[in-house]
Amino acid sequence: MAAKLKFCCTNNLAEYEACILGLRMALAMDINELLVIGDFDLLIHQVQGERATKNDKILPYVNLAQGLCKKLKKVEFRNTPRVQNEFADALTTLTLIIQHPENSHIDPFEISLKEEHAYCSHVEVEPDGKPWYNDIKMYLEKQEYPEGVTSGKKKTLRMIANGFFLNKEVLYKRTLDLSLLRCVDAIKAT
Template sequence: MALDMNIDELLVIGDFDLLISQVQGEWATKNEKILSYVNLAQRLCKKFRKIEFRHTPRAQKEFADALATIASIIQHLESSRIDPLRISLKEEHAHFCHVEAEPDGKSWYNDIKMYLEKREYLEGITNRQKKTIRRMANGFFLNKEILY
């Protein structure tokens, strides 16, 4: 696909260090079943002006999976150029980020937490709002005072 789009520089992120090393020619390929694939990959690599392989350990492959998902859903209609994707990694987990309080002074998750704690709703809400709270509560669980 990258060749069809006339891409001349490519970053390949993979979680299988052995295969990356085999494609780069650093290690020999002994498995006959994958030898033809490695040879094909090596021939394709020569068609790029620059190609870089980056190993991502399986434990950290969420990033590679996310990139693959993004790549599979973006449509590039008649475009020979794709703008680079700018990604910034946070130094701390999202739960450390500041969340503004709602105008009533309560957190955005207050209704969900109350429902999970007591199976109760705020007074005066509609049946539709109750249904929404129940649906949203399915994505959370409460451990003592902490909502996950």
Template sequence: MALDMDIHELLVIGDSDLLIHQVQGEWATKNAKVLPYVTLAQSLCKKFKKIEFNHMPRAQNKFADALATTKSMIQHPERSHIDPLEISLRAEHSYYSHVEAEPDVKPWYNDIKLYLENGEYLDNTTRNQRKTILRMANGFS
């Protein structure tokens, strides 16, 4: 992904000190199952102008810990195959893409203003919405 984004300098933070040292060529790779991954990582490293590796224990890396926890909760029918995890980066916040209804021309604070001015709610306001409006209105009075 970093190569696709035309990134030339990269900081890699990993929770496996062993793997970091193997990719950097400091330690030998004895496990035959890991060797293709180490070789691939080493070839990818050559495509960057600068690449730095830092070890961070999983206990200090909440994202890696969350991925490991999620992995342990998923039962896959074939233990030898793991589906890739796809992470998409969005150009805007997710609430920009989620629209439930046509927007009205009134400002976001219209319900609070109506309550402050008249002590009234709109007709279709739910009980939870009334509680929220009341709570927010208390900050203005």
């Protein structure tokens, strides 16, 4: 989530506003355990009660953040150096460049980290029993089209086939950097 504050405040208050917004969002989503990653060390220590708050303007923020934390089963704060906080920088950039009306609603987007390439977890079974690349391979091998295709689909097949390379029985897909990816069927992929 990204938010734009439309009132004057210090950097410290903006950090607290962001923290409280995140805590409220987590509670609204019925999250019980939360890891809060921030680059403002003072906020983390103040909310955890490890450092006293001398500023009267910040004290209500600290109390509110602590009260929200008590509503969670488990909350952990972790400090990350500002130079390593790419997600916060990206959201800040998005907030600055996107101009939106006062009453508009922006659909949320999700950022997820994957441990493997998308193609590793997505394999479709071919309904006709032939591999997904059968038409491309047949065209490259014999210059033949599937039965009953229109001239438009023939043109599309020729264009698609330009991105592939056939070496004997093995079909490869050319990438933008001209490396070759071997095309496999559903059985070999799993």
